[in-house]
Amino acid sequence: MTPPEQLAVRVRRLLASVLPHGLRVDVKPRRAVGPTFEVTVDAGATKHHFIAGWAGEGWPADVERLAHLEPDIDVVTAAHLSDGARRWLEQEGLGWADEAGRADISMKSGLVIFRQPSVDRKRREPSMRWTRSTLAVAEAALSGITPTVECIEQTTGLSRHATANALSRLEDLGFLERPQALRGPQSARRVMRISAFLDAYVKAVAEQRQKQSPVLVHRLWKGDPLETLASEIGPALTGANARWAVTGAAASVLLAPYLTDVTTLELYIDAETMSDRTRLASLLEGRIVEKGHRIEIREVPTTMAVSGPVIDDMQVALPVRVYADLRAVGGRWAEAGQHLRETLNVGTAA
Numbered sequence: 001m002t003p004p005e006q007l008a009v010r011v012r013r014l015l016a017s018v019l020p021h022g023l024r025v026d027v028k029p030r031r032a033v034g035p036t037f038e039v040t041v042d043a044g045a046t047k048h049h050f051i052a053g054w055a056g057e058g059w060p061a062d063v064e065r066l067a068h069l070e071p072d073i074d075v076v077t078a079a080h081l082s083d084g085a086r087r088w089l090e091q092e093g094l095g096w097a098d099e100a101g102r103a104d105i106s107m108k109s110g111l112v113i114f115r116q117p118s119v120d121r122k123r124r125e126p127s128m129r130w131t132r133s134t135l136a137v138a139e140a141a142l143s144g145i146t147p148t149v150e151c152i153e154q155t156t157g158l159s160r161h162a163t164a165n166a167l168s169r170l171e172d173l174g175f176l177e178r179p180q181a182l183r184g185p186q187s188a189r190r191v192m193r194i195s196a197f198l199d200a201y202v203k204a205v206a207e208q209r210q211k212q213s214p215v216l217v218h219r220l221w222k223g224d225p226l227e228t229l230a231s232e233i234g235p236a237l238t239g240a241n242a243r244w245a246v247t248g249a250a251a252s253v254l255l256a257p258y259l260t261d262v263t264t265l266e267l268y269i270d271a272e273t274m275s276d277r278t279r280l281a282s283l284l285e286g287r288i289v290e291k292g293h294r295i296e297i298r299e300v301p302t303t304m305a306v307s308g309p310v311i312d313d314m315q316v317a318l319p320v321r322v323y324a325d326l327r328a329v330g331g332r333w334a335e336a337g338q339h340l341r342e343t344l345n346v347g348t349a350a
Helices: 004-018 060-069 083-092 132-142 149-156 160-172 194-211 225-239 248-255 271-275 277-283 319-329 332-344
Strands: 024-029 036-042 047-054 075-078 095-098 103-106 112-115 215-218 244-247 265-269 295-299
Touching: 004 024, 004 036, 004 047, 004 075, 004 095, 047 060, 060 075, 060 083, 060 194, 060 319, 060 332, 083 095, 095 112, 132 149, 132 160, 132 194, 132 319, 149 160, 194 319, 215 277, 225 244, 225 248, 225 265, 225 277, 244 248, 244 319, 248 265, 248 319, 248 332, 271 277, 271 295, 319 332
Parallel strands: 047 075, 075 095, 265 295
Antiparallel strands: 024 036, 036 047, 095 103, 103 112, 215 295, 244 265
16 A cells, blocks of 8 residues: 555645646645545635545546545545546536546635646556456455465466466566565465555456456346345256356345345356357346346356355355456445455455
8 A cells, every 4th residue: 555645745746736836735644544635725815625535546436435435535636537437526526636637626615626638648558468367366366375376376277377477467566576586386475565456456357347248138036136046047057067156246245245135146157158148048047138137147257256155055256356346336336345345354365
C-alpha cells in the first residue's frame, strides 16, 4: 500500500495541476492508514476545505469501493477515471479530478473547477498483459499457495515453463519478491504489497470478463435459484462430466452471506461443454436468449478459477475469483465482495 504521506504528495500535485495558477493547495492524510485527505485550497481571502479520496486507477469498482468505505468524501481523485466512473460520480454528486488533467469540482464554499483537455489522454496500456497463466498463478499465490515453481505448477496444472514465466512477470510487477538470488523450482518467493497485488488482479479479471461473450439462458426456478442449482443444475453438469463452478452473487451467499436475494446464477463452464449450445441448454433445462436471462455462463477463465470449495454439493469458484467478479460488477455486488474479503481474509492468506 502506498504510504499516505507519499500519496498526499501525488494528490496535491494532481489538484494543483487543475486549479488556477497561484492558488496554494495543502493536502494532509486524515489517518495513519487510508486513502483520504484533508484538503485546503488557499485563494487569498477565502480558504476552501474539503475531503478528497484516492481511487487508484479510477475504474468504477475502485470509485464505488472508496465511496462505500469513506462516505463523507467530497472529491474523488485517481490516475485516470474511466467514463463509467465519471458517470457514477456525477450521478452521486461527487466532485472528481484525475492525472489526465480533467476535473469537475463544485463546492458550496464557491470553489468551482472544470477542466476537460481538448485531446483526452488515453489510458496507458499496462506494461505487462495478464495472460490466463498469469491470472492462474496470481490466484494460487493470493490463495496461500507458496509461490515456488514446483508448488504453483502442482496446484495450477500449468506447464513448468508457463509457471516460471508467470512468476517472473509477477515479480517484475513488484508483487512477488525473492529475498536472495535463488534459482530452481524450489526458489522461495514471497508475496509483497498484497493490497496492490489484489487490486491489480481484480482489474485484470474485469478486463478478461469484458472480452468474454457470456451465454445467457432463461429457465424457471423450482424454489429459489440456489435450490435449483443444488438439486438440478449442478447434478446435471456433474453427470455430463463438465467442469463448472458458481461465482458472483450466488457464490457470495454460499461463502459469506451478505446479499438477501439472488435472481441470476453466474456459472463458469468448460469450453467443451459450452461448444454445443443445444446440449448446454438441455442440461440447464432452459433456452438460450439475448435478454431476460436467469443464468449467465462464461467459459472457465483459468485452471484455478473452478477450484473453490464444494458447499452442499455445489462447486463454488475460488474465493478470490468470486471477489474479483463481484468487484467487476460493482454496486451491491462490490459491497458483497468487500464483505467476502473481510470475512474470509481473501487475498491475505498468501
